[in-house]
Amino acid sequence: MDIELNIQNKKLELIQWLSTVEDVSLLDKILALRKQEKDWWDIISDDEKASIKRGIVDADAGKLIPHSDVRKRYEKWL
Structure with a gap:
């Protein structure tokens, strides 16, 4: 259960951080990374x-x- 909670906390941390990102090139890199998922x-x-x-x-x-x-x-x- 602790592992699941840790994963959820990391996701929330990333969501909060991502909502503040203004660098378009960084956002493009993140989107490219997402598309690489197999x-x-x-x-x-x-x-x-x-x-x-x-x-x-x-x-x-x-x-x-x-x-x-x-x-x-x-x-x-x-």
């Missing part, structure tokens, strides 16, 4: 994509393990 799907490996696709096929076929069963199996590490 979708995570384009960044992951082909093996990771294949694994995700297999998981979707399994889920669509009803091959799922209930969350409660997984928690029981791995509770000693949680």
Whole structure:
């Protein structure tokens, strides 16, 4: 929860600062940075994509393990 709060505080700090920026070139750089963001799907490996696709096929076929069963199996590490 503290991490989420820290992230939200940083976002608010940036919003407050950004609202005071008058330098057009800096704003252009920030906008360019935003446009550089890539979708995570384009960044992951082909093996990771294949694994995700297999998981979707399994889920669509009803091959799922209930969350409660997984928690029981791995509770000693949680």
